[in-house]
């Protein structure tokens with residue numbers, strides 16, 4: 091066992107989904123190394139993203155809200171690693187951090203909750219989501235829909251839906267599965283709603299100079315997942331995308347290559363720019379170039395959404 095004097099301290103947000111992902115990570119490490127259950131201590135860190143619930147993420151500082159306090163705990167030596175939903179990790183991370191592992195990816199698809207499918211929604215439906223991507227994709231399918239801001243954790247959103255605040259919402263299948271709510275909602279095919287970059291992937295970060303922890307994490311890293319997610323993140327880099335921007339990207343592993351699809355969509359759903367390519371794994375420059383091509387193909391109005 092690598093860490094004999096004290097448990098390995100795993101930092102996580104406190105939402106039920108984050109805690110489920112932290113426990114999956116702990117179990118994977120315990121199984122891979124034959125550790126005893128007390129070899130890992132789960133430390134919950136509250137993030138500003140969890141505290142502020144009434145405004146869109148994009149308006150209050152973006153994805154750094156989810157990582158900042160976990161980063162601080164890591165730098166302060168209060169934790170040894172942080173477990174993140176890769177979807178919530180900013181594209182550009184400070185060099186002192188290193189994404190040392192990704193767990194095998196879960197279902198990448200979104201689920202529609204509240205209606206059997208988009209056609210089953212009433213006329214002029216009210217759909218709750220705070221994801222610009224989901225909002226734009228819904229408007230593309232249902233131009234008569236009104237998108238309303240919907241934040242909070244998965245349980246909060248399901249409660250708002252049950253209270254009749256909206257006709258429907260969209261949630262990641264991965265999150266519902268990890269919360270043992272797989273029976274909730276209808277899976278939406280990726281051809282209908284291409285998912286967010288990194289959707290369904292859990293990443294584990296540590297300090298770039300922490301060799302013992304990096305070595306311990308290498309035992310649980312899934313190469314297919316990290317190659318695909320790193321490629322999807324390269325598209326975001328090429329676009330200069332933030333969470334203000336309606337971007338979807340999905341890389342599927344095909345042997346030693348990746349089949350990459352990506353799109354950007356205007357908020358009213360009227361304009362979609364799409365690209366796809368088969369790329370060598372690890373050819374992140376090609377992923378960035380695909381992101382740049384998306385921008386070049388966009389109208390000035392859509393392109394403006396990507397200018398900081």
Ligand SMILES: NCc1[nH]cc(CCC(=O)O)c1CC(=O)O
Nearest residue numbers: 175177261262264265289290291
């Ligand atoms: N932004 C919140 C968030 N971050 C990751 C997930 C789901 C789990 C995943 O994609 O791995 C969710 C909830 C959702 O989108 O429904």
